[in-house]
Amino acid sequence: MEPYTLVHLFACLMAAALAGAVMSRAPGDRANQLAATMMACAAWWALCETVWNNLDDPVWVIRTIRLSGLGWISLGPLVLHLVLEVQDDTRSRLRRALPAAYACALAGQVFYLSSPLALASVTRASWGWTYSFGPLFGLVVGPPMVLAAIGILQGQKGFSPADHPLGRRQARQALAGMIFTLLVAAVTDVMLPKWGIDFPRMGSASIVLFCGFMAYGVTRHDYFVFAPGALAERILESLHDGAVLIVEGDRIEVANAAFARLSGAERLRLRGASLGDFLADPAVLQRGGAGVVETDLVTPGGRRCPVAVTSSELHDKSGATLGRVVAVRDLSDVAVMRDRVVTAGRLGAMGELAAGIVHEISGPIAYMRTNLAALRRTWDEVQKTLRQPAQGSELEGVLAEGDEIIDESVEGAERIARLIASVRSFSHVGLGERELADVNFLIEAAVGMAEPKLHQRNARVETDLGDVPLLDCAPQELKQLFLNLLINAANAVEPGDVIRVHSRVQGERVVIDVEDDGCGMSTDTLRSIFDPVLRPSRPEGGFAIGLPACYEIVRKHGGEITVTSGEGHGTAFRITLLTAVSNEAVAPARSGS
Numbered sequence: 397m398e399p400y401t402l403v404h405l406f407a408c409l410m411a412a413a414l415a416g417a418v419m420s421r422a423p424g425d426r427a428n429q430l431a432a433t434m435m436a437c438a439a440w441w442a443l444c445e446t447v448w449n450n451l452d453d454p455v456w457v458i459r460t461i462r463l464s465g466l467g468w469i470s471l472g473p474l475v476l477h478l479v480l481e482v483q484d485d486t487r488s489r490l491r492r493a494l495p496a497a498y499a500c501a502l503a504g505q506v507f508y509l510s511s512p513l514a515l516a517s518v519t520r521a522s523w524g525w526t527y528s529f530g531p532l533f534g535l536v537v538g539p540p541m542v543l544a545a546i547g548i549l550q551g552q553k554g555f556s557p558a559d560h561p562l563g564r565r566q567a568r569q570a571l572a573g574m575i576f577t578l579l580v581a582a583v584t585d586v587m588l589p590k591w592g593i594d595f596p597r598m599g600s601a602s603i604v605l606f607c608g609f610m611a612y613g614v615t616r617h618d619y620f621v622f623a624p625g626a627l628a629e630r631i632l633e634s635l636h637d638g639a640v641l642i643v644e645g646d647r648i649e650v651a652n653a654a655f656a657r658l659s660g661a662e663r664l665r666l667r668g669a670s671l672g673d674f675l676a677d678p679a680v681l682q683r684g685g686a687g688v689v690e691t692d693l694v695t696p697g698g699r700r701c702p703v704a705v706t707s708s709e710l711h712d713k714s715g716a717t718l719g720r721v722v723a724v725r726d727l728s729d730v731a732v733m734r735d736r737v738v739t740a741g742r743l744g745a746m747g748e749l750a751a752g753i754v755h756e757i758s759g760p761i762a763y764m765r766t767n768l769a770a771l772r773r774t775w776d777e778v779q780k781t782l783r784q785p786a787q788g789s790e791l792e793g794v795l796a797e798g799d800e801i802i803d804e805s806v807e808g809a810e811r812i813a814r815l816i817a818s819v820r821s822f823s824h825v826g827l828g829e830r831e832l833a834d835v836n837f838l839i840e841a842a843v844g845m846a847e848p849k850l851h852q853r854n855a856r857v858e859t860d861l862g863d864v865p866l867l868d869c870a871p872q873e874l875k876q877l878f879l880n881l882l883i884n885a886a887n888a889v890e891p892g893d894v895i896r897v898h899s900r901v902q903g904e905r906v907v908i909d910v911e912d913d914g915c916g917m918s919t920d921t922l923r924s925i926f927d928p929v930l931r932p933s934r935p936e937g938g939f940a941i942g943l944p945a946c947y948e949i950v951r952k953h954g955g956e957i958t959v960t961s962g963e964g965h966g967t968a969f970r971i972t973l974l975t976a977v978s979n980e981a982v983a984p985a986r987s988g989s
Contacts, residue, residue, distance in 0.1 A: 926944055
């Protein structure tokens with residue numbers, strides 16, 4: 397094999413290797429596919445030139461030369477298409493003219509393969525085979541060269557993904573390789589044969605320089621201008637947080653889908669926009685490098701979303717700055733949690749206030765109960781004296797009315813006393829302290845605490861509390877659990893509906909069921925009722941009160957809580973707790989309504 401043909405063989409192998417490397421780097425990227433196709437066409441061109449310079453039959457030489465046109469004729473529209481794709485040009489006249497460019501290239505290939513008017517003859521030379529053109533060869537070679545030249549000129553206007561210095565440098569290298577290849581091919585493969593000068597054809601071999609430019613850029617900087625950050629883009633798309641690459645101050649170069657969702661802007665319109673326009677305080681971009689800075693993200697519609705912003709510079713292997721990566725984290729859930737903490741603090745303060753009020757009321761209520769008891773005894777004595785003479789007179793009705801008033805007053809005072817006792821028990825210190833407790837007593841205490849809410853909703857509670865062992869538990873936490881479930885049920889039921897509470901032993905576990913005939917919950921709501929942030933709303937406007945706290949209490953006790961519900965079919969909670977003591981210590985069964 398002649399040294400001249402070895403040059404073409406090396407060019408073929410180099411172009412084929414680069415085509416494979418480029419394609420494997422980002423197979424789904426359109427610009428990357430076009431770049432790999434260009435390399436493959438160049439490899440085919442060099443392969444054909446290697447083959448025909450080692451043939452002896454002129455007929456097969458001509459056939460092989462014509463077959464090489466499948467490679468070099470395609471390069472013209474591919475160069476233009478690649479430049480437009482890298483520049484993200486989708487609407488220009490050149491983009492609309494691409495189908496015509498490919499059709500022209502296809503027609504040229506068919507004409508070159510079939511007509512002697514394009515390729516007339518071949519002649520043996522000292523270094524291989526040379527050829528002479530037909531009268532219409534210009535129709536074949538002209539369009540590809542013009543299209544390639546237009547693509548190079550278009551590329552000189554700027555590669556939009558290469559706005560940072562490294563990208564511009566590699567883009568210039570790529571354009572230099574294209575220009576060099578075009579000039580060498582025009583001179584050695586077209587002009588010199590046209591003038592009758594016997595000189596080796598170096599068009600396909602010049603691809604080696606172009607391939608070298610690309611290989612150097614990828615290995616030196618780990619960056620490929622035709623598919624910038626393809627792997628990084630896939631990683632960014634999987635992130636829940638927004639991420640953007642900004643260059644030249646705060647201009648957005650790349651934004652992932654999460655940022656587009658947060659900002660409420662169309663992703664295609666984000667490129668080139670100012671990131672500061674989306675931030676309530678654009679100055680955080682300068683402070684973000686020092687740590688996490690909080691601000692609001694403002695959507696085009698004016699909606700504000702609390703976010704945390706961090707940023708850091710992005711460098712290549714050589715230390716050159718590519719831009720600044722800004723991470724934007726949605727703090728909406730955190731804001732809700734903060735509100736819940738503030739609300740919990742306020743409720744805690746209200747609880748302390750309520751405990752103080754209960755303490756202050758206890759004395760007057762005790763006086764009332766004592767005085768009412770004394771009044772009852774005195775009234776009974778008065779009735780004994782006046783009952784006989786009052787028969788059949790108006791005095792008998794007065795006595796009966798007085799008796800009824802005293803009974804109602806005693807009943808009201810007793811209800812207030814029970815409520816005060818429940819509140820005092822519920823607010824008892826040592827919330828997390830564990831001890832042996834009667835779960836049935838805790839359920840009844842929770843029912844007593846929920847009585848005002850149940851009375852307000854005109855709901856009735858039916859209890860069926862079986863013989864269950866004492867539990868080693870935190871009584872106040874379990875009381876909180878049952879109270880939350882009862883209030884939740886009271887919010888869901890209609891006036892007159894029934895809430896049922898059952899307790900029983902099942903193996904080594906105590907099972908408590910709290911069921912209601914209320915509005916129920918949808919499937920979507922059921923998925924999030926134990927979420928510590930979300931508060932799923934009821935169809936009628938109520939809320940699933942304290943359910944995350946219920947889940948946490950049951951989890952701390954090593955138990956399980958499950959729920960079944962359907963819209964319009966009520967809700968049933970089941971709590972399963974492990975018994976930690978022998979069944980010899982059993983709480984008495986109770987039932988009532």
